[in-house]
Amino acid sequence: MNSLADPxxxxxxxxxxxxxxxxxxxxxxxxxxxxxxxxxTLGIVNERGELLLSNDGxxxxxxxxxxxxxxxxxxxxxxxxxxxxxxxxxxxAAPVRVRCLEFRxxxxxxxxxxxxxxxxxxxxxxxxxxxxxxxxxxxxxxxxxDVGELVWLEDAPPTASDGLRADIESxxx
Numbered sequence: 001m002n003s004l005a006d007p008x009x010x011x012x013x014x015x016x017x018x019x020x021x022x023x024x025x026x027x028x029x030x031x032x033x034x035x036x037x038x039x040x041t042l043g044i045v046n047e048r049g050e051l052l053l054s055n056d057g058x059x060x061x062x063x064x065x066x067x068x069x070x071x072x073x074x075x076x077x078x079x080x081x082x083x084x085x086x087x088x089x090x091x092x093a094a095p096v097r098v099r100c101l102e103f104r105x106x107x108x109x110x111x112x113x114x115x116x117x118x119x120x121x122x123x124x125x126x127x128x129x130x131x132x133x134x135x136x137x138x139x140x141x142x143x144x145x146d147v148g149e150l151v152w153l154e155d156a157p158p159t160a161s162d163g164l165r166a167d168i169e170s171x172x173x
Contacts, residue, residue: 004074007038007116010098017097017170024106030113033103037067039117040074042081043096043171047124049154051171052085056148061157062164063119063171064147066136078120085150087131092120096170121171128152 010016025033042064044052053061064085068077078092097119105111134147156168 004095004118005071007074007098007100007118010095010118013095016095018100019097020100020102022102022104024109025103027105027111030103030105030111033113033115036113036115038070038072038115039065040068040077040081041065041117041119041167042078043119043121043167044082044086045122045124045171046128046152047126048128048152049172050128050152051154051168052130052150053153053157054085054147054150060159061151061153063167064136065117068118074118074120078122081136082122082125083131084136085131085134085147086125086129087134088125088129090125091123093123094121095119096121097167119167119170 004010011018044064046052052064054064055061064081066077066081068074075092079090082088082090082092095118099117099119101115101117103113103115130150134150136147154172156165160168
């Protein structure tokens with residue numbers, strides 16, 4: 001995939017699991033939702049069929065997640081994260097899942113805000129690369145806060161939530 005600017009274009013894309021959740025919210029909650037960023041969840045896979053997980057200490061083992069600007073290029077962001085975590089250049093293979101979260105204002109359903117979380121699988125990387133100073137942020141000084149530990153696993157950790165387990169299984173199929 002060369003570029004992706006609008007996750008909505010993946011709605012009818014073959015092989016992409018589309019999930020929509022709609023929440024009815026108050027006017028002030030809708031205003032708060034306007035500030036939510038889109039998120040890219042990255043499934044970095046290697047040629048051995050393993051997946052790179054991170055543990056930032058707060059959420060436990062999880063897939064790397066980064067914010068994407070509303071007009072950002074999802075593919076470019078994914079490649080940057082892949083390189084910043086592994087130290088190797090690579091590319092995204094395909095979107096796997098889109099979680100579309102729609103916030104609709106109570107008493108006025110025409111006022112709404114939509115955010116997306118798109119799960120991408122990378123093309124397999126060689127070996128088990130981890131960058132010298134892995135980071136999810138554009139600023140390397142934030143590396144320890146953002147990433148924590150990194151590990152290559154061939155299955156979901158025993159403590160994984162159902163959602164994370166489902167994401168991991170879809171990436172390793």
